[in-house]
Amino acid sequence: MHSPKSKNYYKTLGVNPSATVQEIKTAYRNLAKKYHPDVNPGNKICEEKFKEIGEAYDILGNHESRKKYDLSNGYNVNKHSAPKQKKEQAKQAYNHQKTTDTQKTKDPEKEKGFFSDLLGGMFKGEAEEEKKKASSKSKKEDPPKSKKQKPIKGEDIYTDVTISAAESHNGTVRKINILHTEKCKKCDGKRLINDLPCMTCEGNGELTTHKKLNVKIPAGVKNNSKIKISGEGNKGINGGENGDLYLVVKVQKSTLFKFDKNDVTCEIPITPSEAALGAEFKVPTTDGSVVIKIPPETVSGQKFRLIAQGLKDSKTNKKGDQFVIVKIEIPKNLTKQEKELYHELAEAREYNPRESLFDE
Numbered sequence: 001m002h003s004p005k006s007k008n009y010y011k012t013l014g015v016n017p018s019a020t021v022q023e024i025k026t027a028y029r030n031l032a033k034k035y036h037p038d039v040n041p042g043n044k045i046c047e048e049k050f051k052e053i054g055e056a057y058d059i060l061g062n063h064e065s066r067k068k069y070d071l072s073n074g075y076n077v078n079k080h081s082a083p084k085q086k087k088e089q090a091k092q093a094y095n096h097q098k099t100t101d102t103q104k105t106k107d108p109e110k111e112k113g114f115f116s117d118l119l120g121g122m123f124k125g126e127a128e129e130e131k132k133k134a135s136s137k138s139k140k141e142d143p144p145k146s147k148k149q150k151p152i153k154g155e156d157i158y159t160d161v162t163i164s165a166a167e168s169h170n171g172t173v174r175k176i177n178i179l180h181t182e183k184c185k186k187c188d189g190k191r192l193i194n195d196l197p198c199m200t201c202e203g204n205g206e207l208t209t210h211k212k213l214n215v216k217i218p219a220g221v222k223n224n225s226k227i228k229i230s231g232e233g234n235k236g237i238n239g240g241e242n243g244d245l246y247l248v249v250k251v252q253k254s255t256l257f258k259f260d261k262n263d264v265t266c267e268i269p270i271t272p273s274e275a276a277l278g279a280e281f282k283v284p285t286t287d288g289s290v291v292i293k294i295p296p297e298t299v300s301g302q303k304f305r306l307i308a309q310g311l312k313d314s315k316t317n318k319k320g321d322q323f324v325i326v327k328i329e330i331p332k333n334l335t336k337q338e339k340e341l342y343h344e345l346a347e348a349r350e351y352n353p354r355e356s357l358f359d360e
């Protein structure tokens with residue numbers, strides 16, 4: 001019935017498909033004045049609008065071309081002051097037209113319904129504006145009586161949030177940035193200001209905005225689990241409730257810590273001299289670091305217990321322990337001097353740690 005390419009000239013001029021010749025003329029004159037390049041030098045949006053307005057008026061301003069346009073787009077033909085019941089048809093066509101005009105989607109099937117309703121709502125908004133105007137001017141035909149638009153819930157938003165293994169055990173709070181749609185405050189979601197498309201939202205009635213949220217991620221959260229934040233998705237349509245926001249939690253695997261309930265174990269390298277002489281050094285914990293002291297003659301694999309440095313139990317609030325297993329690591333690329341010193345050490349004591357192995 002109508003090609004998806006054809007533009008909605010009525011919308012461009014901000015008039016109803018049943019507008020009179022005079023109404024179209026007036027709308028064109030007002031818009032042309034507003035968007036004229038001389039008035040808005042260098043403004044690309046205005047320039048584009050001005051062109052669109054001219055194109056729309058070329059068609060709708062001429063009886064013959066308007067008739068053709070109406071015919072090929074399913075508008076109520078001939079009578080441009082149509083009786084009421086016909087206007088419903090015109091509205092349907094108008095709405096349908098918009099759905100075919102709009103394209104920006106991941107899921108065409110779903111989006112079609114979405115935009116159809118969204119734009120149906122737009123028509124309603126325009127009709128209401130018309131009503132206001134009519135009552136203030138006291139003239140004018142009745143606006144088309146639109147059926148009550150079905151409220152539609154806004155789209156849900158999914159966003160990933162990555163947390164450490166320790167955070168997944170302990171729970172954490174994350175500040176996240178989301179992009180979602182909100183009602184345009186400039187036109188209060190009505191899409192039109194003084195019968196002209198709202199420039200802030202470009203007549204959409206909604207804006208895509210950034211929002212910062214503090215989200216509590218509970219203890220014990222598993223990789224890929226979803227946290228629902230109600231009402232923070234995209235804006236609902238026709239008074240429908242907002243969509244929801246889902247955080248998809250990605251838990252990083254820890255290369256350092258191993259978890260056993262609330263106890264944490266990690267392996268920490270030490271040097272031969274630290275092992276021999278004892279040392280004091282910092283070790284990481286799941287929520288910071290702590291200084292530990294190892295005694296002289298510490299052996300490789302020795303385990304040290306750091307009391308209450310493990311994870312907090314979400315029910316009892318009691319903390320588990322952290323176990324530190326030390327591993328002696330020999331530095332690589334020994335210098336000549338280091339080698340000499342190791343020789344000296346070897347000579348200083350005749351020590352064979354494997355001696356007893358052959359006693360049995």
Ligand SMILES: [Zn+2]
Pocket residue numbers: 184185186187188189190191198199200201202203204205206
């Ligand atoms: Zn707006």
